[in-house]
Amino acid sequence: MSACSAESERPTLKAAAAQLVADGEKLVASRELTAAGTVTVTERADKDSEVGCLQGQVQRFFRAQGDFNPPPDVNSPSNSAGLMLGKLESLGYDKIADELDLRDENLGVTLSQNSRAGITFLVTVRNGQNPNIMIVGKTSCYERGG
Structure with missing residues (x-):
């Protein structure tokens, strides 16, 4: 019985994509991000993608990228990424990887x-390469047409 109720609590792909876009836009507009740089949304979960899914399944992506505000050398990638994580946590997301293992002074x-909504965000902030800020959000995989 619990497996059936857990499945019914999962949002539809359309609902998950709508939340993905709403949360992505909140992150992009947040003071946590705008203090570091300016980004442009390049994809708003408007098309199905089979990347990373089993055959017959699809997911949706939200993507944004941009650069540090001038002068770029005063921005700390780890601090900027940490601030954006804080914003995502305020939106109901949980950290699922220890970023201390994934960063250095330039990354x-x-x-x-958000396990309830089945949405994951990866934020990468780096010095030395443009774009400096990259955001990728994605839904879980869903059966095509489901």
């Missing part, structure tokens, strides 16, 4: 998930 990475 900050956060990986967080």
Whole structure:
């Protein structure tokens, strides 16, 4: 019985994609991000993708990228990534990887998930390469047409 109720609590792909876009846009507009740089949304979960899914399944992506505000050398990638993680946590996301293992002085990475909605965000912030800020959000995989 619990397996059936857990499945019925999972949002539809359409609902998950809508939340993905809403949360992604909140992150992009947040003071945590705008203090570090400016990003442009390049994909708003508007098409199905089979990347990373089993055959017959699809997911949706939210992508944004941009650069540090000038002068770029005053921005700390790990601090900027940590601030964005804080914003995602305020939106109901949990950290799922210890970013201390994934960063150095030129790289900050956060990986967080809203398990109820089945949405994951990866935020990468780096010095020395453009774009400096990259955000990728994705839904879980769903049966095509489901």
